Amino acid sequence: xxxxxxxxxxxxxxxxxxxxxxxxxxxxxxxxxxxxxxxxxxxxxxxxxxxxxxxxxxxxxxxxxxxxxxxxxxxxxxxxxxxxxxxxxxxxxxxxxxxxxxxxxxxxxxxxx
Amino acid sequence: xxxxxxxxxxxxxxxxxxxxxxxxxxxxxxxxxxxxxxxxxxxxxxxxxxxxxxxxxxxxxxxxxxxxxxxxxxxxxxxxxxxxxxxxxxxxxxxxxxxxxxxxxxxxxxxx
Numbered sequence: 001x002x003x004x005x006x007x008x009x010x011x012x013x014x015x016x017x018x019x020x021x022x023x024x025x026x027x028x029x030x031x032x033x034x035x036x037x038x039x040x041x042x043x044x045x046x047x048x049x050x051x052x053x054x055x056x057x058x059x060x061x062x063x064x065x066x067x068x069x070x071x072x073x074x075x076x077x078x079x080x081x082x083x084x085x086x087x088x089x090x091x092x093x094x095x096x097x098x099x100x101x102x103x104x105x106x107x108x109x110x111x112x113x
Numbered sequence: 114x115x116x117x118x119x120x121x122x123x124x125x126x127x128x129x130x131x132x133x134x135x136x137x138x139x140x141x142x143x144x145x146x147x148x149x150x151x152x153x154x155x156x157x158x159x160x161x162x163x164x165x166x167x168x169x170x171x172x173x174x175x176x177x178x179x180x181x182x183x184x185x186x187x188x189x190x191x192x193x194x195x196x197x198x199x200x201x202x203x204x205x206x207x208x209x210x211x212x213x214x215x216x217x218x219x220x221x222x223x224x225x
Contacts, residue, residue: 004156031211042202042215043157056211090156094211101147102213104156 004105006091012111015081021108023074023091029103030096032074034066037088037107049074081112115141119203119216126193127224134188134219136203143205146179146186151200151218160201161188193223 004025013019023032031050035043048056049068057066063085065077074091088109092102116139126132136146144165149157163170163179163186170177176189186205190197200218 033211033213042217045212045214048211050211088154092156100145101159101162102157103159107154107156109154 004091004093004103006089006105006108008108009106010109010111012113013078013081014113015083017081018077018079020078021076021089021091021110023076023105024072025093025103025105026072027093027103028071028096029093030071031094032068033092033094033102034064034074034076035090035092035104037090043090047076078110081110083112086111115139115214117141117203117205117214117216119201119219121219122217123220123222125222125224128193128195130193132190132193132197132221132223134201134203134221136186136188136205136216138184138205141184141205142181142207144208145206146177147204147206147213148175148177148186148188149202149204149215151202153200157202157215190221193221195223195225197221198223 007022033048034046037043045058046060047066052068063080067075088107090107091105094102118137120135147162148160151157161177163177174191178187200220202218203216204213
């Protein structure tokens with residue numbers, strides 16, 4: 001299995017809702033990432049988990065809460081989001097030998113109404 | 114602060130020609146430079162990685178160069194095809210760092 005999967009593909013949520021994005025990989029990768037991408041912009045790093053521990057939080061607002069239940073799964077819990085949080089949310093993973101190539105999932109298109 | 118510039122937002126090229134994309138960086142000494150392809154609404158796909166001690170790397174029709182003196186990487190696609198049309202992102206990265214910062218990308222259109 002050489003892919004990163006993300007669910008759901010699309011999500012529409014109100015500002016008072018709580019929802020979660022899910023990411024899964026079975027490549028034995030031990031680093032996993034969340035990125036946010038707005039239209040016509042490059043992906044921007046949000047969080048990095050290394051060996052299931054949060055190692056980087058790029059000053060992301062607390063309405064985004066990451067979780068890494070095990071080495072294959074990564075969640076992003078969403079609560080009280082703002083319309084400007086609407087974006088493509090990408091999950092990625094990379095091999096355990098260090099920072100080399102990253103493998104991205106197809107993304108979740110999030111719309112906050 | 115670190116700056117990454119891909120100096121063409123868009124590049125149009127005739128099918129069969131060689132496309133050359135440029136990535137320049139400043140205030141930075143990356144150990145690696147990576148290139149990704151992204152299609153609309155999809156996640157980026159890793160293409161090539163070149164290390165600071167490598168001058169050139171090839172994979173099929175793709176070639177990447179890395180000039181640490183000029184602080185520049187060039188990405189070439191030879192015998193370009195319409196299927197190569199996509200946005201190409203460069204990403205310098207430091208040794209031992211999980212942080213990957215992307216350039217703004219170059220949208221390549223290969224015209225039949």
